[in-house]
Amino acid sequence: MTERMFDRELHEECGVFGVFNIHDAAELTYYGLHALQHRGQEGAGIVVSDETRLLGVKNEGNVRFVFPENVLKKLTGQHAIGHVRYSTTGGGGLLNVQPFLFRHGSGDFALCHNGNIVNSKQLKNRLERNGSIFQSSSDSEILAHLIQRETRKDRLDAIKEALIYLEGAFAFLLLTKDKLYAMRDKHGLRPLSIGKFNGGYVIASETCALDAVGATFIKDVQPGEIVIIDKHGITYDSYTPDTEEKICAMEYIYFSRPDSDLLGLNVHRSRKACGRILAKEAPVEADIVIGVPDSSLSAASGYAEASGIPYEMGLIKNKYSGRTFIEPSQALREKGVKMKLAPVRSVIAGQRVILIDDSIVRGTTSMKIVSMLKDMGAKEVHMRIASPPIIAPCFYGVDTSTIEELISATNSIEALRQLIGADSLAFLSMDGLSEALGHRSFCHACFTKEYPTHLYDDIKEANKDGKF
Ligand code: AMP
Numbered sequence: 001m002t003e004r005m006f007d008r009e010l011h012e013e014c015g016v017f018g019v020f021n022i023h024d025a026a027e028l029t030y031y032g033l034h035a036l037q038h039r040g041q042e043g044a045g046i047v048v049s050d051e052t053r054l055l056g057v058k059n060e061g062n063v064r065f066v067f068p069e070n071v072l073k074k075l076t077g078q079h080a081i082g083h084v085r086y087s088t089t090g091g092g093g094l095l096n097v098q099p100f101l102f103r104h105g106s107g108d109f110a111l112c113h114n115g116n117i118v119n120s121k122q123l124k125n126r127l128e129r130n131g132s133i134f135q136s137s138s139d140s141e142i143l144a145h146l147i148q149r150e151t152r153k154d155r156l157d158a159i160k161e162a163l164i165y166l167e168g169a170f171a172f173l174l175l176t177k178d179k180l181y182a183m184r185d186k187h188g189l190r191p192l193s194i195g196k197f198n199g200g201y202v203i204a205s206e207t208c209a210l211d212a213v214g215a216t217f218i219k220d221v222q223p224g225e226i227v228i229i230d231k232h233g234i235t236y237d238s239y240t241p242d243t244e245e246k247i248c249a250m251e252y253i254y255f256s257r258p259d260s261d262l263l264g265l266n267v268h269r270s271r272k273a274c275g276r277i278l279a280k281e282a283p284v285e286a287d288i289v290i291g292v293p294d295s296s297l298s299a300a301s302g303y304a305e306a307s308g309i310p311y312e313m314g315l316i317k318n319k320y321s322g323r324t325f326i327e328p329s330q331a332l333r334e335k336g337v338k339m340k341l342a343p344v345r346s347v348i349a350g351q352r353v354i355l356i357d358d359s360i361v362r363g364t365t366s367m368k369i370v371s372m373l374k375d376m377g378a379k380e381v382h383m384r385i386a387s388p389p390i391i392a393p394c395f396y397g398v399d400t401s402t403i404e405e406l407i408s409a410t411n412s413i414e415a416l417r418q419l420i421g422a423d424s425l426a427f428l429s430m431d432g433l434s435e436a437l438g439h440r441s442f443c444h445a446c447f448t449k450e451y452p453t454h455l456y457d458d459i460k461e462a463n464k465d466g467k468f
């Protein structure tokens with residue numbers, strides 16, 4: 001097991017959670033963020049309002065670490081926003097942990113964000129030339145500066161005007177002393193859902209967080225929509241008529257929790273459908289079907305169901321591996337110290353195994369698992385991937401890496417099979433993925449290079465020669 005494999009688990013995106021008009025808003029936000037912890041463990045923060053002031057706490061680490069009871073108790077108020085973070089554009093460090101709290105004569109506000117702005121460099125340069133001073137390297141601060149340029153306007157008009165400048169993926173929450181705003185980019189690349197709870201409102205990156213706090217789902221925030229919640233209730237507005245639904249396919253394939261519903265489609269069901277369709281597209285004779293825990297188990301069960309080959313628990317995940325653990329030295333690694341995944345010998349030995357994973361990024365995971373299964377005595381290992389080959393990087397906040405690290409970008413399927421050491425290898429087709437996602441319109445740029453937004457020259461440059 002390599003460091004990369006150990007590392008990858010932690011590399012996810014961000015999650016946002018907001019509360020309006022609910023007693024102990026910070027406590028509810030804590031539970032909401034806890035349900036979104038899979039979206040980022042590098043940092044967490046909450047800003048709360050009691051209608052007279054905004055007060056925030058944030059730090060590096062996971063939600064439980066950042067918010068022990070004594071810290072949470074100090075955050076009194078009935079409105080709140082919170083964030084869990086995995087760094088995308090900004091890099092690590094406390095300065096980049098959100099929400100950001102801005103003090104200003106025109107009224108304080110706090111802001112947090114999930115996604116990635118693709119024209120951030122251009123906007124930042126322009127704002128700096130006009131006198132803005134940035135505290136962090138995060139994209140989210142750009143929106144605050146754009147809003148503040150418009151101080152003469154009504155706050156909602158200022159937000160609308162600012163959003164028009166942003167290109168890319170975003171789900172933003174903005175909290176003032178007495179209002180909560182939620183907005184989604186015009187392609188709706190990142191998910192954001194609204195719920196109702198005890199006379200108040202809850203907004204979350206995924207519906208699993210609404211369920212976790214007992215809120216009732218109302219609706220998904222629409223692409224290009226701004227939701228405004230205040231003492232009069234909830235109203236909906238939009239900042240552009242130029243919208244097109246393009247939710248990120250990887251949210252279904254890998255990121256989101258299986259119990260979340262994205263645009264009305266349950267994540268577990270979509271993964272199971274990917275597995276079922278894959279079984280039809282790429283059948284193979286074998287004795288058992290196993291999945292790589294946790295994100296591939298739904299697809300594995302779908303493959304098993306459709307193929308009639310028994311589903312088995314062939315790999316066990318150690319729930320307690322994480323960054324705080326000491327990694328085995330190279331010598332121990334070579335001896336086979338498996339910190340995170342362990343094959344079940346009595347299930348695997350002597351069997352022809354179909355191994356399902358949800359995706360291949362750099363290929364490290366597949367190589368290691370195939371060799372572990374063979375070491376345990378698997379007779380054959382047939383690798384089946386429940387998504388198409390990832391051939392292009394993501395610029396919208398998902399860590400799918402640069403093009404030269406993407407193993408499917410530089411290898412044919414047969415070359416990849418040999419590298420991985422599997423007896424056969426097949427991927428889900430694009431048509432199969434589309435069928436599994438109910439033929440909705442979604443972003444599939446990392447499989448097809450068809451990016452839904454304009455890409456800026458500095459991004460292409462950073463990704464080596466603009467080869468993608
Ligand atoms: P790799 O070893 O680089 O090929 O990574 C593939 C594994 O990482 C698969 O088991 C996926 O479940 C998981 N994965 C896919 N996309 C990501 C991502 N963006 N961040 C972290 N892990 C991922």
Ligand code: SF4
Pocket residue numbers: 189248249250251393394395396397398400443444445446447
């Ligand atoms: Fe999601 Fe891939 Fe589109 Fe990025 S490029 S938003 S990972 S589908």
